[in-house]
Amino acid sequence: ADDVTLQLKWVTQAQFAGYYVALENGYYEEADLDVEIKAGGPDIAPVQVLLGGGADVMVDWMPSALAARENGAPIVNIAQPFKSSGMMLTCLKENGVASPEDFPGKTLGVWFFGNEYPFLSWMSKLEIPTDGGEEGVEVLKQGFNVDPLLQGQAACISTMTYNEYWQVIDAGISEDDLITFKYEDEGVATLEDGLYVLEENLGDPAFEDKMVRFVAASMKGWKWAEENPEAAAEIVLEYDETGAQTLSHQVRMMGEVAKLTAGSNGALDEADYTRTVETLMGGGSDPVITKEPEGAWTHAITDKALN
Amino acid sequence: MKIAIILLVWIGLWWLNTRLARSTKTAWFVPILFGITLLLLWELTVRLFGVSPVILPPPTDIALTFASEIPTLWEDFVQTIIKGAFSGYIIGCGAAFVTAIIIDRSPFLQRGLLPIGNFVAALPIVGVAPILVMWFGFDWQSKAAVVVIMVFFPMLVNTVAGLQASDNMQRDLMRTYNASYVQTLAKLRIPTAMPFIFNGLKIATTLALIGAIVAEFFGSPIKGMGFRISTEVGRLNLDMVWAEITVAAIAGSALYGLVSYIEQRVTFWHPSQRG
């Protein structure tokens, strides 16, 4: 069997259910692959791992992947299981935010570490400065959890539809008290979890073949997970080594993730890609990427894998 | 071949350094040459083996970034070191000193507090940091709080030990004069405690820097050395990351040097300072 190492963007959770299902249900094995899944974490930059040779393929968000590419890290999108974005800004109504016009003067929690690009693009589209002051918003580097909102340190925080949002709900705040701004709805959505490899490896037919089989098996996993959310959540839980996750949370997460993967067969939709690039380049004076990326994606793998 | 070149450079500079160390006139240059050696080996390794700058940038790149990013580095330095580390250091060490003086009069409290103090000091700071960020908010106050917790116990333990360092004869002398508690404290015990106190202060300098930077990983405004490091790693700007690390190392060494210098001035009488 061929060895494949997959580096995730974040910790083991239903966000990555497809891969765990493919592993657990033996889809990788059937494809003659021996797959190792490495969980991520708050300070693991998947690109770094990929470039360091610690992994063959990684899950990353497109904004940080394109920014890395512009920075001289030659990575290429080979598949895009997530069709739509799950990122949003969640605010407590009592903090007086009803629409983006209310943002100036407020404190907003944002994830950094390469996850800040969509937010920055959005703000520059709204022409709101992000360095505090009357006109601008005060930006906080948000930590790992939703505390800033609960503790009243921020008016709004970044959340994922499938994860942090539900933590706010679980903490005892009812949905009626919350107002959310989905990036999709605001027209600033960027592509999230995609599969990326090093450009130089793609020249190698053996590697390409390996990835074809890998993507095919992974997508099989994803589709199974969409159909069997509870079983998929249980599989994810099985692989969570910290023992900190709960089944109910993972089942719910799987349900939400399924909504994001729904429209995708695994192949990158060029329109989505173009929209993402436009959003990132439209960042006013300080765009995330400065020039149109070239060769940042390929259909070579998915064309073979999905037909 | 590449390894041979690196080894050769290393051995050559090492030999030179050993020569320099023999004479007191050239000795000051030894640590500098040692540092240059390290940097040279680093540069050579990175260049010869073509290590990706996303993994480990060469020192020259770091130097260039350092030079061009001085305003940002300065802003981060003020946020983290001056506001976070420094205020925490002062508060923590000051509180520890006062606590030491208070519990000094009570052997009961000492026997109760010190073991627990050691236990608390063993708490991994990384675990405490998110809690303190939750309690004290995102800005430098929570960083200072982390620093306070980190420096408090080492300082307390050292000060308590120092206050007990005066020997029996010196204390008996005070008794024969029928000196009051405060007089004994001011004229005997605090002076004898000074070497210990400075030991604590020195340990606390490095802890303060680490604490302030690490705490920023758990939530911060969008400036500060810890913020910059974690953000720029995510953006793969490793040269900026190393520039910040360089600032940390320079600030740490400078602070350590400053405390050592004051120590020399204050405890000039102690045998360890007399050479």
Added chain:
Amino acid sequence: MKKPVIDASGVDLTFQTKDAPVHALKDVNLQIDKGDFVSFIGPSGCGKTTLLRCIAALETPTGGSLTVNGLSPDEARKARSYGYVFQAAGLYPWRTIEKNIKLPLEIMGYPKAEMDERVKRVLDLVDLSGFGKKFPWQLSGGMQQRASIARALAFDADILLMDEPFGALDEIVRDKLNEELLKLWDRTGKTICFVTHSIPEAVYLSTKIVVMSPRPGRITDVIESPLPRERPLEIRDTPEFIEIAHRVREGLREGHNT
């Protein structure tokens, strides 16, 4: 009959240590009059230091009674009756010689001008004028010891307790300091308790020599010296001197053999 300055009767002291209790002083009876110069001599560990410490209220006897000027030792201490010179000089290394001598004066709240005046006087007395601004470690052992004596003399304690003050000095310096001490004693009329290991020193200095023996520490002999108060160094070659020295030596040897 005038009351003795120091009056010990049946003083007993047992140290409680981890293993066995140490019986350091047993049934010590001793009267010391005002102006006496009393030497304590005896083998190592016989309790000389302990007895001196009891007098200075640095230890509390576990039995018997001990009064100083009719008061308890602790009251006498609070009345600042003692000048204590330890075996080691025990100067504070962070203070200059001058400031070391000033230490008791600061504590006792002497006015500034008087402090300076007294420091000058005692520095002169022990032949250290000009060294006031030096730090202790810049002086030789003998000079440090003299500074520590000056410190004990700077304030007006009427009882001077000296624990082997000259142990670390060479014979010549020692002789000189012995002479000085005698002069000082003569001039001031202080009561002095003096611990030493040297028989000639004890005989030369004292009006009363207390010989002690160990385990448990007790007084085996108290010798009243017939020597005159005025004592040139040459007195040490007189038959009286040699005779007293002989008696002390015999007393000591006995202590060693028991």
Added chain:
Amino acid sequence: MKKPVIDASGVDLTFQTKDAPVHALKDVNLQIDKGDFVSFIGPSGCGKTTLLRCIAALETPTGGSLTVNGLSPDEARKARSYGYVFQAAGLYPWRTIEKNIKLPLEIMGYPKAEMDERVKRVLDLVDLSGFGKKFPWQLSGGMQQRASIARALAFDADILLMDEPFGALDEIVRDKLNEELLKLWDRTGKTICFVTHSIPEAVYLSTKIVVMSPRPGRITDVIESPLPRERPLEIRDTPEFIEIAHRVREGLREGHNT
């Protein structure tokens, strides 16, 4: 004429210190023959220790010549000619008395059986049999000092250098050790260099007394003792003894006044 064991001529030593150089020894000339017992006496800081250290190759003279058994001191050191007894006992606290005495034997690679045999012999010699398994701090100061002497005697150094070995002991113990040392010297025929502050001790022990004076340290007098090798303690009351002691005292006093 037989060659001296130690031959110093014009030995000079200046310490380079941070402030001013210290001239510790100046033009020291001295011959010591095999089997001599030489005492060095002089005020504190006159260079006694320094001279002993030069002989033992622990310091290097900055001028003059110094030979030991016709070799340089360092060669003599490598030939393991020295037994050195320091002022403090300097036993290693982590070794039992026995193992402390074994230390030089281990270093010099004696066979196991001989080590044990020698340790037993020297322990007997200094009257410490039965204490071999104790640690230094379980012994009194005097016993520790004896152990340190035993350590220096355990191997066959023909020169014994002793730097105030009895300084910390009381007179009675000191007398006893002095007697023992003389016996030992008589039996083994070692050459002994002995530093002391005590005039009677120097006179009692030595065949040759070297009087030194300070700043810069030099030899002011060398007194050959006419006393017989066999010396009971009572010899100290003979006129010859007193006379030599007087001469030493005069020499010393002179040194103090210059």
Added chain:
Amino acid sequence: MRNILPILTVLLVIVAVWYAAAIKMNAAWTYAQANRAGTEVTFSEVVRDTLNQERPVLPAPHQVAAELWATTAQKKITSKRSLVFHGWVTLSATLLGFAIGTTAGILLAIGITHNRAMELGVMPWAIASQTIPILAIAPMIIVVLNSMGISGLIPKSIIAAYLSFFPVAVGMVKGLRAPDAMQLDLMRTYSASDNQTFWKLRLPSSMPYLFASLKVGVAASLVGTIVAELPSGATRGLGARLLSGSYYGQTVQIWSALFAAALLAASLVIIVGVIEKITLRKMGMAA
């Protein structure tokens, strides 16, 4: 044993203060909840609620104790939810790192005491190395080592070693220099070789210093391991446990992991202390 009473007293005070703080810090949330629900709460209800919240700002002592009990005694030690399991993962990396760090520290100290160039050159840099925020470079170290094919226990141990070598080196340098001039001179009069002086004098006299710094070192090593566990894919170990508790705002889980870590550190320090006592007693140095 006479320390028990004072320690208990202080503990009691701490627990009391802790409860008071828990009530105070958690009350805001209780009031806010009541406010949103539009109800009034009495003080006793506030107290009951603040001490039993699911996501308290400060969990009450009994909550932490219950969690500790539930995750140690009531779980199979092979279970991923058992703190014993995670503790063991952390402990093994700590011990390996401690071994590496101690060895490196001792070797460095020997180098420094024997080579002047090393003393002059290395020491300032060793100090500077300790001012680098380890948490910042830990992920990079792990990535670099990963790219060299080293993963698992070793990267964590290397970070643990990085933190523990310094106190050991500093203490050991002090220790190897502890023999006084007289003890060294004695060796010279025996014409002992450097080697003999090292084994028979310098090493034994460094023991008390070594042990003092080993105690600091072992605690530092544990901190290093936990730091290394935070980003290393956050899988197993007390550090991962801390972090995952942190993602989900599980303060009770954070605190129990924290206590487990502190207990581990305290036990390690105590064990080193016991070894110290035994060794020093054997050497006759514990009076």
